Amino acid sequence: MRKTFLYRIKNTFSFTKNLAAEVERAGLGILLRGADEYAIPGTDCRSRFQLAAALGARLVCKPTSNHFDALDVFLHSNHDWVFGFFGYDLKNQTENLSSNNPDGVGFPDMFFFIPRVLVLVNNGIADFQFYQDEVSQTEIDNLIARLEDEYGSHYSIEDRFTFQSHYSYSDYIQTVKAVKQHIARGDIYEMNLCQEFFAINVQLSPCDTFNRLYEKSPTPFGAFVRLTDKFLICASPERYLRRDAEMLFSQPIKGTAPRMDSLEADSREVERLKTDPKERAENVMIVDLVRNDLSRIARRGSVRVNELFGIYTFPQVHQMISTVSCELNPGLRAADPFRATFPMGSMTGAPKVRAMQLIEQFERSRRGLYSGAVGYFMPNGDFDFNVVIRSLLYNSTNKYLSFTVGGAITFNSQPEAEYRECMVKAKAILETLNATIDAAEQIG
Numbered sequence: 001m002r003k004t005f006l007y008r009i010k011n012t013f014s015f016t017k018n019l020a021a022e023v024e025r026a027g028l029g030i031l032l033r034g035a036d037e038y039a040i041p042g043t044d045c046r047s048r049f050q051l052a053a054a055l056g057a058r059l060v061c062k063p064t065s066n067h068f069d070a071l072d073v074f075l076h077s078n079h080d081w082v083f084g085f086f087g088y089d090l091k092n093q094t095e096n097l098s099s100n101n102p103d104g105v106g107f108p109d110m111f112f113f114i115p116r117v118l119v120l121v122n123n124g125i126a127d128f129q130f131y132q133d134e135v136s137q138t139e140i141d142n143l144i145a146r147l148e149d150e151y152g153s154h155y156s157i158e159d160r161f162t163f164q165s166h167y168s169y170s171d172y173i174q175t176v177k178a179v180k181q182h183i184a185r186g187d188i189y190e191m192n193l194c195q196e197f198f199a200i201n202v203q204l205s206p207c208d209t210f211n212r213l214y215e216k217s218p219t220p221f222g223a224f225v226r227l228t229d230k231f232l233i234c235a236s237p238e239r240y241l242r243r244d245a246e247m248l249f250s251q252p253i254k255g256t257a258p259r260m261d262s263l264e265a266d267s268r269e270v271e272r273l274k275t276d277p278k279e280r281a282e283n284v285m286i287v288d289l290v291r292n293d294l295s296r297i298a299r300r301g302s303v304r305v306n307e308l309f310g311i312y313t314f315p316q317v318h319q320m321i322s323t324v325s326c327e328l329n330p331g332l333r334a335a336d337p338f339r340a341t342f343p344m345g346s347m348t349g350a351p352k353v354r355a356m357q358l359i360e361q362f363e364r365s366r367r368g369l370y371s372g373a374v375g376y377f378m379p380n381g382d383f384d385f386n387v388v389i390r391s392l393l394y395n396s397t398n399k400y401l402s403f404t405v406g407g408a409i410t411f412n413s414q415p416e417a418e419y420r421e422c423m424v425k426a427k428a429i430l431e432t433l434n435a436t437i438d439a440a441e442q443i444g
Contacts, residue, residue: 003129006126008124014149021151021207022055024231030054030374031051032049032051032052032374032375032376034050034221040249040251041323042307048384052376054083055118055119057116058115059074060113061110068335072335075377079379081379083115085110086110086338087108087369088347094342097357099366104395105369107368108227112377116130118130153205160434163199163402165196165198165437166364166365167364173419176419179358182358184411187358188355189350190350192347192359193407193409196364197405199400201399213233213428217315217316225374234386236388237317237319239384240373240375242383242385249306250341250344254283255319256279256421258318259314273318282408284308287324288350290344291303295326299328303324303325304326307322316424334381342373344373367404370391371388390429392429
């Protein structure tokens with residue numbers, strides 16, 4: 001059983017930023033940062049913590065086949081906190097699909113672990129949980145000293161760099177038009193089309209980059225992940241799945257509007273987003289898809305839409321977010337909610353399988369951890385996972401850095417507007433890195 005040691009934080013600024021440094025220092029770890037500003041609509045469910053850090057691994061689950069089955073066995077055998085991630089290409093196990101595009105970063109499709117040291121932070125109190133036969137109080141005291149020490153950034157913006165795309169601007173426009181032809185033929189109703197921007201030979205401090213990105217774009221579902229030489233730097237606003245006892249919640253995002261400089265202009269953007277037929281159509285199609293996914297594992301008649309077309313404001317964008325819930329069938333295995341719903345509808349399209357086939361056809365890089373999910377399982381079986389968007393992926397061995405952005409293509413999509421939406425979503429990442437996109441890739 002884990003020992004608990006409660007500590008009142010003295011320097012919240014340094015403690016928070018140093019937690020990211022400790023994840024990097026551990027070689028394997030996850031930091032989850034952020035909290036819901038509001039309860040899930042129709043409930044009193046709120047974030048369980050403001051920060052959670054899983055440092056080092058006591059046991060790991062890294063399957064090479066039958067990933068969801070392996071995770072079920074791992075969770076059944078270990079009633080503990082378990083942190084980890086699902087990569088997008090697990091789709092190939094839930095459906096008869098394949099992934100043949102190049103992957104510059106190389107995250108595995110799934111990785112979960114029981115943390116050696118767990119740190120949960122709420123309202124200025126840090127709860128350190130550890131096993132006394134593996135971790136001494138002296139080690140915890142030394143960890144606290146490092147966390148309270150003044151945070152020293154190693155970030156440098158002297159070497160400004162440029163991202164490239166696998167598409168030219170005209171390529172992207174033509175691809176959107178080709179997707180719309182499939183929609184016109186009735187193959188699909190909606191498809192999430194993404195493009196990767198990448199840079200090579202990049203040297204950076206991952207933990208500093210995460211701290212800077214999150215400072216610029218604080219969101220409820222931020223995540224910093226290190227798996228040896230692979231890093232995820234994530235400022236996601238989107239929840240994928242949360243379980244509370246027998247209740248399951250999904251909160252898909254579809255619909256984006258930029259923040260504006262003046263309050264008046266910003267309010268106009270909110271009103272435009274609320275009433276925009278295209279944005280509402282995108283959102284309701286994904287809500288229907290999520291309802292269908294949840295119905296596979298729900299008690300009959302329990303699937304409901306808690307909120308439709310909710311507008312939520314973040315520092316960089318306004319988002320249209322809907323909330324769908326269900327009561328889970330009894331007797332499910334731990335991974336069944338993920339088998340039934342992964343990948344999430346907001347990152348695929350409708351119908352889901354055909355959309356994923358076309359995603360593989362039209363996109364030019366493998367998504368990997370992008371549009372996957374990062375989160376945790378609790379000892380009682382409850383869980384919470386984000387959607388990996390607004391993120392950087394970095395491999396410190398081959399010095400490959402990338403971010404991916406995209407949007408939902410529908411019959412009414414305007415290709416130029418879709419590209420501009422991608423750039424809105426990329427803004428915080430580019431500003432964090434003082435980076436640019438190759439001018440040839442931008443709108444002329």
